[in-house]
Amino acid sequence: MLxxxxxxxxxxxxxxxxxxxxxxxxxxIDEKGEFxxxxxxxxxxxxxxxxxxxxxxxxxGGNTTLYCIAMEELARGLLSxxxxxxxxxxxxxxxxxxxxxxxxxxxxLRPALRGEKIGAFQLTEPExxxxxxxxRTLATKASDGYVINGMKTWSTSGPYGDFHTVLCQTDPDxxxxxxxxxxIPTDTPGFSHSKKFETLGTRTSALSEIYFNNCHVxxxxxxxxxxxxxxxxxxxxxEIRIMTAAxxxxxxxxxxDDSIKYCKERVQFGKPIGKYQLIQAKxxxxxxxxxxxxxxxDKVTHQIDNKISCLNEASMGKYFTVESACSATDEAMRxxxxxxxxxxxxxxxxxxxxxxxxxxxxxxxxxxxxxxxxYLR
Amino acid sequence: xxxIVLIKQVPDTTDVKLDPKTGSLIREGVESIINPDxxxxxxxxxxxxxxxxxxxxxLSMGPPQTIDALSEAIGMGANEAILLSDSAFAxxxxxxxxxxxxxxxxxxxxxxxxxxxxxxxxxxxxQIGPQVADYxxxxxxxxxxxxxxxxxxxxxxxxxxxxxxxxxQCNLPALLTVIGELNxxxxxxxxxxxxxxxxxxxxxxxxxxxxxxQAKDVGLEGSFTQVxxxxxxxxxxxxxxxxxxxxxxAGTLVEKLKENKLI
Ligand SMILES: Cc1cc2nc3c(=O)[nH]c(=O)nc-3n(C[C@H](O)[C@H](O)[C@H](O)COP(=O)(O)OP(=O)(O)OC[C@H]3O[C@@H](n4cnc5c(N)ncnc54)[C@H](O)[C@@H]3O)c2cc1C
Ligand SMILES: Cc1cc2nc3c(=O)[nH]c(=O)nc-3n(C[C@H](O)[C@H](O)[C@H](O)COP(=O)(O)OP(=O)(O)OC[C@H]3O[C@@H](n4cnc5c(N)ncnc54)[C@H](O)[C@@H]3O)c2cc1C
Numbered sequence: 001m002l003x004x005x006x007x008x009x010x011x012x013x014x015x016x017x018x019x020x021x022x023x024x025x026x027x028x029i030d031e032k033g034e035f036x037x038x039x040x041x042x043x044x045x046x047x048x049x050x051x052x053x054x055x056x057x058x059x060x061g062g063n064t065t066l067y068c069i070a071m072e073e074l075a076r077g078l079l080s081x082x083x084x085x086x087x088x089x090x091x092x093x094x095x096x097x098x099x100x101x102x103x104x105x106x107x108x109l110r111p112a113l114r115g116e117k118i119g120a121f122q123l124t125e126p127e128x129x130x131x132x133x134x135x136r137t138l139a140t141k142a143s144d145g146y147v148i149n150g151m152k153t154w155s156t157s158g159p160y161g162d163f164h165t166v167l168c169q170t171d172p173d174x175x176x177x178x179x180x181x182x183x184i185p186t187d188t189p190g191f192s193h194s195k196k197f198e199t200l201g202t203r204t205s206a207l208s209e210i211y212f213n214n215c216h217v218x219x220x221x222x223x224x225x226x227x228x229x230x231x232x233x234x235x236x237x238x239e240i241r242i243m244t245a246a247x248x249x250x251x252x253x254x255x256x257d258d259s260i261k262y263c264k265e266r267v268q269f270g271k272p273i274g275k276y277q278l279i280q281a282k283x284x285x286x287x288x289x290x291x292x293x294x295x296x297x298d299k300v301t302h303q304i305d306n307k308i309s310c311l312n313e314a315s316m317g318k319y320f321t322v323e324s325a326c327s328a329t330d331e332a333m334r335x336x337x338x339x340x341x342x343x344x345x346x347x348x349x350x351x352x353x354x355x356x357x358x359x360x361x362x363x364x365x366x367x368x369x370x371x372x373x374x375y376l377r
Numbered sequence: 378x379x380x381i382v383l384i385k386q387v388p389d390t391t392d393v394k395l396d397p398k399t400g401s402l403i404r405e406g407v408e409s410i411i412n413p414d415x416x417x418x419x420x421x422x423x424x425x426x427x428x429x430x431x432x433x434x435x436l437s438m439g440p441p442q443t444i445d446a447l448s449e450a451i452g453m454g455a456n457e458a459i460l461l462s463d464s465a466f467a468x469x470x471x472x473x474x475x476x477x478x479x480x481x482x483x484x485x486x487x488x489x490x491x492x493x494x495x496x497x498x499x500x501x502x503x504q505i506g507p508q509v510a511d512y513x514x515x516x517x518x519x520x521x522x523x524x525x526x527x528x529x530x531x532x533x534x535x536x537x538x539x540x541x542x543x544x545x546q547c548n549l550p551a552l553l554t555v556i557g558e559l560n561x562x563x564x565x566x567x568x569x570x571x572x573x574x575x576x577x578x579x580x581x582x583x584x585x586x587x588x589x590x591q592a593k594d595v596g597l598e599g600s601f602t603q604v605x606x607x608x609x610x611x612x613x614x615x616x617x618x619x620x621x622x623x624x625x626x627a628g629t630l631v632e633k634l635k636e637n638k639l640i
Binding site: 002004005006008009012046048055059060066070265344 | 452567
């Protein structure tokens with residue numbers, strides 16, 4: 001039976017949305033530095049936030065491949081919008097989806113997939129970045145649930161999130177085995193946050209510290225089985241990494257598209273600069289890296305959809321595509337000459353925004369270490 | 378309210394390039410899209426259905442890849458779609474296209490309204506809507522930019538004129554061709570798009586025998602006009618768009634004027 005290919009169809013529709021709705025306003029939004037809730041709602045209205053969840057919980061019945069395609073296209077338009085969307089689709093909601101009760105699904109998951117409630121995901125603490133065993137936020141058992149005390153930092157959507165999936169320590173003696181995720185709505189008494197951080201890039205997404213002062217939560221807000229808390233993270237770690245890679249592909253394409261256009265237009269020494277071989281080398285490298293990164297992302301997303309374990313490939317994919325995007329955004333700045341340095345053009349934003357991709361989903365030093373470990377065992 | 382929408386898949390460019398040897402369209406590297414006016418026709422039909430009840434059936438004649446336009450229409454909210462695809466339909470002129478579409482609409486039957494775009498960005502004739510209405514013997518209103526009121530037996534719409542508009546009341550069933558001013562088309566829903574790609578999606582594929590026509594009556598054979606030669610008009614003068622901020626543009630402009638010894 002003749003049918004459309006869903007991957008091509010979703011890409012085409014998302015690309016049109018990004019070309020029509022995001023790209024024309026991206027610079028203005030970035031300059032304002034405020035999260036574009038109106039655009040986020042439009043994305044939600046298309047059912048994108050539920051793209052990787054089944055229909056029975058209010059999702060769109062897609063998969064990881066379609067999710068990553070949609071995120072790549074969004075990142076081509078505005079990375080900070082794509083990053084918050086990507087978090088809403090995955091890290092901010094997956095623990096709730098897997099371990100939340102039916103009531104929690106009704107009250108939080110469905111509204112989140114409609115874009116009416118915003119979720120956040122909190123691992124990082126001042127003393128615990130790459131090293132999660134250092135997490136100190138404490139969850140103490142009480143007669144009717146848990147009491148949370150401590151703080152988190154670098155919380156994406158922290159200042160306006162409606163609910164939070166928070167990594168806490170239930171028993172410091174147990175170290176990693178004591179870690180558990182807790183679901184904490186913003187209206188829980190004792191919850192507060194700091195001012196929004198000033199950052200180099202992805203300036204529309206709001207980051208802050210989050211504080212828990214005797215936050216009381218019912219027992220069902222502990223996500224998953226005691227002793228297996230990190231499953232909430234581990235079951236989606238490959239997906240987080242490859243999604244980050246998809247964001248890098250989108251940003252890479254934005255830098256490359258602008259570079260191609262510019263090097264056909266800009267004339268120096270009587271020729272468009274694209275006629276010079278040193279400029280051609282930059283375009284060629286961008287194209288080759290993009291193609292290679294695409295193949296890695298495509299392979300891993302299909303492995304995830306087919307339930308084939310692929311954490312190592314996902315780490316490689318994140319590492320390679322983000323480094324490639326770093327190179328592409330850097331080269332774009334050079335192709336544009338002084339205009340790359342001007343706030344009038346978008347390449348400066350790609351260059352700034354790109355740095356964000358280096359940290360989330362594992363720093364590249366940590367990724368290189370874990371990749372090498374596969375071979376040096 | 379049962380509504381039929383006619384949509385055409387077209388290349389995503391108004392700058393159509395022709396192969397100088399064969400005179401046919403160069404389609405490589407150009408994405409196909411739903412004809413822009415037809416997106417407005419779809420939006421009108423879908424929002425009318427939401428308000429009045431009933432269903433929306435989308436119909437398109439074209440090569441197999443036209444399925445993507447129909448999947449997108451389902452994604453926007455159409456209930457079902459029919460792709461008219463048969464090698465016998467190829468090479469149709471507008472008469473033959475309208476005949477094939479008209480036959481198919483007769484087969485669907487039971488409609489209150491037919492929506493078309495005003496004009497396709499590739500063929501550009503704006504003939505299909507009027508010709509289909511003529512074939513079906515239903516009244517037509519073209520250039521519709523507002524649907525004012527819909528009643529059991531008739532509809533009141535506004536039709537754009539060069540220097541104003543006409544307010545027209547028209548009996549149902551009727552055919553309307555619409556322009557972009559009518560509405561803002563919605564984006565498709567991801568979940569509906571995914572479903573449209575599934576085997577059991579509500580998209581049917583009809584060939585010549587499904588609509589009871591013979592090869593000699595459709596496609597190139599059924600066409601009254603024969604294309605002898607297709608060519609791109611030669612541009613004697615070509616415009617150039619300057620980009621950048623006002624200051625940069627002004628600078629470039631002055632340079633160019635000087636270069637051509639105009640100042
Ligand atoms: C824009 C942005 C948004 C963020 N959003 C969130 C969020 O929503 N939720 C959240 O929980 N966190 C978030 N983070 C935090 C992010 O996850 C952390 O930055 C990341 O985990 C790394 O931790 P760190 O920055 O403390 O670096 P550190 O772990 O302190 O690392 C510092 C340096 O040491 C290196 N290093 C560390 N350990 C090793 C090792 N074993 N071997 C070799 N080198 C090592 C690192 O690679 C790095 O170069 C966000 C960060 C940013 C920038
Ligand atoms: C494979 C192919 C071969 C062709 N060969 C020839 C040829 O040899 N000689 C020739 O003269 N022309 C040929 N054509 C052009 C064809 O006749 C016209 O494209 C067609 O009749 C529509 O006319 P138009 O594009 O001007 O549409 P318009 O009349 O401008 O379109 C108005 C509206 O009519 C509807 N509509 C138009 N076309 C379709 C469609 N196919 N299905 C459903 N709704 C539609 C849409 O709502 C559209 O907005 C060919 C087209 C195709 C696809």
